Amino acid sequence: MVKIKKGGTKTAEIPTSSMADIAFLLLLFFLVATVIDVDTGIGITLPEYQETPDNVVPISQDRMAALLINENGDVLLNKEIISIPQIKDKLISKIESKIDLPSNKKLVVSIKTDRKTNYNLFMQAFDQVKIAYRDVKNNLSMNMFGVEFDDLAEEQQEEIKNKVPEVISFAEPEKIK
């Protein structure tokens, strides 16, 4: 009897050897198209706009830190001429002296500039204010909890934020006469 050779059962297969190539191609596309740089900057919430600032409450002098920057780059802090890198140290002592006061007696930092002031100068000053607040918060959290502010749990951060609220205001621009 003649033996009939049976063909081995063929399995249907999709050729996958090129899959890696295709995947690499896609990968390359996304690698090139990805924008890695994260957006960094100094955040702030602007005050609400009021047509006529009628309910203006005058702020007592001792809780006010008025920063004035004119077009020549001179900086005034409460009518005293200082340089930009000094702002931080001056503010830190001011903020720290008000940690235990109630919230309506905390420090208010007001930044006012001329129309012709350089934007970079303003940012440097603004940065100094932010650094001052950051340092005070870090010191306080070191004393209270023994870790840096960023490593705290949320409730603890809230607690410190209540003690050191960042009240930064940009003065209303004056009307051009």
Next chain:
Amino acid sequence: MKFAKKRASTKQEIPTASMPDIVFMLLLFFMVTTTLREVDVMVQFKLPEAEAIQKIENKRLISYIWIGNDGRIQLNDNLVKLEEVREIMYNKRVDLPNVIVSLRIDKNSEMGIVMDIQQELRKADARRVNYSAMLKQ
């Protein structure tokens, strides 16, 4: 006597069967993290440097305003006039209530235009702003 030549019995190949899996994983990661750049920036600007800067976590909330070194304002895809900023931003804010406005302003600008933009944003009630800055080295 014949000596059998000693040969390493292991195969000298790197197994590549799992390579597609690895590549796909990488691919997925990049696909998820990519935010494709939608706009061409038409103004030239150089950001100021600062130390106490934060990252903005949610990129999809950000809306950009550029101010170039020649004082031109770009919003979205086109250059706009100062008076138009308010309406555009107001519409944006209606669509996306917690929009963050990232101000990318050239560092040699004057504060006048910055204050004008600020006032317009306040009028449009888009009050969460972020002054873009690079980390000071």
